[in-house]
Amino acid sequence: MAGSLNWGVKQSFRGYVESAGGVIETMGGAERAADGGFTFAAAPGGDLRLDADGRPVGRGLFVGNVRFEAHGGMLSVYLADPNIEIGPSGAVITVADSSARTHRMEIATLDLGAITTGLAGELVIPTALSMDGSRLLGDHYPPKTALDPVRLTLR
Numbered sequence: 001m002a003g004s005l006n007w008g009v010k011q012s013f014r015g016y017v018e019s020a021g022g023v024i025e026t027m028g029g030a031e032r033a034a035d036g037g038f039t040f041a042a043a044p045g046g047d048l049r050l051d052a053d054g055r056p057v058g059r060g061l062f063v064g065n066v067r068f069e070a071h072g073g074m075l076s077v078y079l080a081d082p083n084i085e086i087g088p089s090g091a092v093i094t095v096a097d098s099s100a101r102t103h104r105m106e107i108a109t110l111d112l113g114a115i116t117t118g119l120a121g122e123l124v125i126p127t128a129l130s131m132d133g134s135r136l137l138g139d140h141y142p143p144k145t146a147l148d149p150v151r152l153t154l155r
């Protein structure tokens with residue numbers, strides 16, 4: 001099962017929000033990591049695992065939310081409870097996009113062909129922005145823009 005998910009969304013977006021005098025707030029199972037990214041706690045019920053070839057498959061469920069706010073609230077981006085969903089038709093990160101959690105969207109795709117292993121043995125998976133993710137970040141980055149890699153610990 002999934003131990004934890006570390007994902008910083010996009011380093012330049014975090015830098016931009018903070019240098020614009022905004023805030024980045026984590027709650028409910030999400031924490032700010034030492035590298036400035038976010039760590040999300042695993043939730044029960046997922047089945048993310050390595051298959052016989054050592055590749056991740058299934059769904060990893062995580063909890064926690066991150067709020068980015070700047071420009072007096074004109075910039076307001078919220079994402080919560082990321083899932084890693086790896087199936088036959090692709091590998092994506094989905095999130096709830098409001099605190100009501102009534103709607104989930106695909107924010108990013110995972111490039112399973114480019115997985116590496118991190119220093120602590122975690123899987124490091126490159127990610128890229130999806131169409132809906134582009135909209136969530138205010139249409140400033142086109143779809144397929146590289147985001148921060150996901151760092152996934154399985155246990």
Ligand code: HEM
Binds near residue numbers: 013075077136137
């Ligand atoms: C009063 C409203 C806003 C002002 C004055 C403003 C100003 C700016 C400026 C000056 C930059 C260029 C920063 C740089 O190159 O370092 C920028 C970039 C950006 N803005 Fe805004 N912005 C506003 C609203 C928004 C909103 C509503 C969003 C929606 C999420 C947004 C998302 C972004 C993004 C994603 C970038 C690119 C950051 C990067 O990766 O370098 N901004 N904005």
